[in-house]
Amino acid sequence: MKLKGKTAIITGGGTGIGKATARLFAREGANVVITGRTEETLLETADEISGAGAEISCRVSDVSSESDCIKTVESTLGKYGRIDILFNNAGVCYKSNTHETDTDMWDETFDVNVKGVYLMSKHTVPHMIRQGDGSIVNNSSILGLKASPAGFAAYSASKGAVNQLTRSMALEYADKGIRVNAVCPGTIYTPMMDELFEEWGNRDLGEKRYISVHPIGRLAQPEEIAYAVLYLCDDRIKFITGTMLSVDGGMSAK
Numbered sequence: 001m002k003l004k005g006k007t008a009i010i011t012g013g014g015t016g017i018g019k020a021t022a023r024l025f026a027r028e029g030a031n032v033v034i035t036g037r038t039e040e041t042l043l044e045t046a047d048e049i050s051g052a053g054a055e056i057s058c059r060v061s062d063v064s065s066e067s068d069c070i071k072t073v074e075s076t077l078g079k080y081g082r083i084d085i086l087f088n089n090a091g092v093c094y095k096s097n098t099h100e101t102d103t104d105m106w107d108e109t110f111d112v113n114v115k116g117v118y119l120m121s122k123h124t125v126p127h128m129i130r131q132g133d134g135s136i137v138n139n140s141s142i143l144g145l146k147a148s149p150a151g152f153a154a155y156s157a158s159k160g161a162v163n164q165l166t167r168s169m170a171l172e173y174a175d176k177g178i179r180v181n182a183v184c185p186g187t188i189y190t191p192m193m194d195e196l197f198e199e200w201g202n203r204d205l206g207e208k209r210y211i212s213v214h215p216i217g218r219l220a221q222p223e224e225i226a227y228a229v230l231y232l233c234d235d236r237i238k239f240i241t242g243t244m245l246s247v248d249g250g251m252s253a254k
């Protein structure tokens with residue numbers, strides 16, 4: 001059990017990559033707190049995972065709200081006394097060319113994908129500094145490293161910002177025992193992608209288009225990202241900080 005005795009907060013933990021990571025972390029012995037805006041999916045996930053005997057709590061919380069983030073951090077500390085891991089995973093993705101992106105869509109993308117990472121980190125870091133130890137992993141994207149011609153400018157810009165925030169925070173807290181890394185997934189089968197596949201008018205066609213840009217010739221399941229997040233949180237490789245770990249079937253090598 002790599003995470004025995006540790007406490008992890010996973011934002012957006014009710015679905016997709018967050019859910020797979022919550023399941024893996026619980027199996028590895030962590031107390032896991034999952035957050036999101038939809039109580040139903042959080043409760044379903046908590047129910048499913050706690051069935052395996054792990055300690056899991058859920059909290060309805062919007063990462064773009066500072067008061068929600070403060071309450072999430074305080075309630076986690078109240079319950080478990082410490083926060084060892086913060087997985088800033090919550091995110092939204094809209095497909096739209098820049099001139100057709102309405103301002104609300106742009107603002108939501110940055111409020112959730114960037115401000116959410118900042119707010120959760122801002123309120124968690126003081127406790128990690130006190131502990132002298134902690135690991136923050138941000139869920140970025142391959143589109144934070146490379147541009148896409150397919151109408152993801154706002155999303156790509158937000159994930160580029162996440163990468164720079166990750167590098168900057170890694171340097172700010174390197175001497176405090178806090179490691180800050182990002183995982184940069186290619187295309188993963190999650191509810192977020194279900195919607196994007198459908199935008200091609202036909203799910204199979206959409207899926208094939210995404211597969212075609214991954215040299216490995218397939219997309220990935222959320223568990224593959226969960227294992228990458230676990231790797232970044234592993235105490236045996238504490239020399240890793242400020243890294244953008246691509247898990248993308250070879251996309252970034254092109």
Ligand SMILES: NC(=O)c1ccc[n+]([C@@H]2O[C@H](COP(=O)([O-])OP(=O)(O)OC[C@H]3O[C@@H](n4cnc5c(N)ncnc54)[C@H](OP(=O)(O)O)[C@@H]3O)[C@@H](O)[C@H]2O)c1
Binds near residue numbers: 184193
């Ligand atoms: N799937 C991919 O191919 C892929 C590739 C690269 C990166 N990623 C990144 O992976 C992360 C997880 O996405 P996913 O693919 O697993 O899709 P997903 O299943 O749609 O997960 C997104 C999660 O974020 C939560 N969320 C959204 N807005 C929120 C907010 N304001 N406050 C709190 N939680 C919020 C959602 O829950 P609620 O709606 O209930 O709040 C949901 O649980 C995202 O950051 C995404 O950008 C995904």
